Amino acid sequence: MAQIITLESLLAPAADPASGCTASACGSQQGPAGMAADVWERVKDHPCYAEEAHHYFARMHVAVAPACNIQCNYCNRKYDCANESRPGVVSEKLTPDQAVRKIIAVANSVPQLSVLGVAGPGDAVYDWRHTAETFRRVQAAIPDLRLCISTNGLALPDHIDAIAAMGIDHVTITINFIDPEIGARIHPWIFHNHQRFTGIEAARILHERQMLGLEMLVARGILAKINSVMIPGVNDAHLVEVNRVVTQKGAFLHNIMPLISDPAHGTAFGLSGQRGPTPAELKTLQDSLAGGANLMRHCRQCRADAVGLLGEDRGQEFNLDQLPAETAYDPAPRATYRELVAETRGEHAAHREAARDDLAAVDAPAVLVAIATRGGGRINQHFGHAQEFQVYEVSPDGIRFIGHRRVEQYCQSGWGEDATLDGVLAALAGVACVLVAKIGDCPRNSLTGAGIEASQDHAYDWIESGIAAWYAQRYRSTVRLTA
């Protein structure tokens, strides 16, 4: 069930600032440490490229480019189901004309919208005619929408100049291997230069084109994100090498995604019983890659026609048969929202700074904290309404976003489902505390029984402030007196 997020609900009730610092005084439009100001300017409203931006901004994908030039063992493009949410899955393919109507309708009613992506099914660059026509028309209607594409890289060198000329600033290449022997186990064939290639030869060509494409992006100053699918026993250990190579070639961000595999999906891996990695295996690999290209940990592996903030999908509200025949773009909602974000973001950053200072005084082990949030960077969701929890690691060194845990919504208009609660408890394994806007006694007792604390004391606080306050309180006895 899609939840409607209004501008007001993201903010209210506003928390009192913990410090006397105001947004304008702190001027906190800065990005994460180590990011140049001009780069931050380009990613600060892209929810996938900037972790901090995903609290505020939404993306939409349009499935306008269904043709593909390679086959991947984790992909089955024939499959479509409205209840399935994963990459490559889409409910309706759109013509560029239909896509523009849909984009305008979304922009009018989702003010958080900042990015338009073409991300399958199919390859946005191989099927360049459809992607380019859609982008050209959207640029004419909504000039400030960021354009983003996702590709396997095989056709990227052929269209790189057109991509640069169109001002596309964000390109994702899916790179699962460096060694063609490993690549051949993931990609059974490619179509290149009017021929089908298979096996190692196919993987070798794909690898060469991916590296050339990445180099061309970097040479043109286009931000390149690399997606890698982690496939246990196939390329999991090898992704260290992938990370090393793409970092060295100048990739901006590396996103390691767990393989989603189920026989019901009809993919080659699903049918062969290839398993996906556990969250712990994924985290171990990600942690071992610290120091390379920035890692994206907030990926939700969304559908190819997803609409909304990461973690929510309002795509079903904007199916073609629900759209008006003619829609005119109204820039006002998005402009108002951007002004509001510019203000609150400053406040958020100031609180994040303050939280960091508070933590330094605590002497305690690193623990995981789960947050229920509807976006806006605050702890502002009822436990029972959460469809996912955002997990942070807190230690005296700071607060670090780790990832998200998906759950089934516990509260079903007034009553809770016990079987669902078991699933939520399992999803929260390893978490010390859940911070929520509100929680009932029954689920709170179950959580306590499972050794997980639940607190609504920090409702509507900024996420980092709430975590820091909880942590300091929880480990109060260990606050360093010498600090």
Place this chain on the structure above:
Amino acid sequence: MAYKIIVSQCTACGACEFECPNAAISTKRGNYVINAALCTECEGHFPAAQCAAVCPVPDTCVKV
């Protein structure tokens, strides 16, 4: 001598239409079809029939 598309298996991705050197492939009510009169099986253009080579679904773009 021509190729045809088994409509029940086709994902309608359109890659074949894009690759066909004879513009023999088009959509009819949402389904892709090959005009046999225009199809040359890519003889004189490419060593292999492009539609069959690019088709993502096995045995879906086949020789008549």
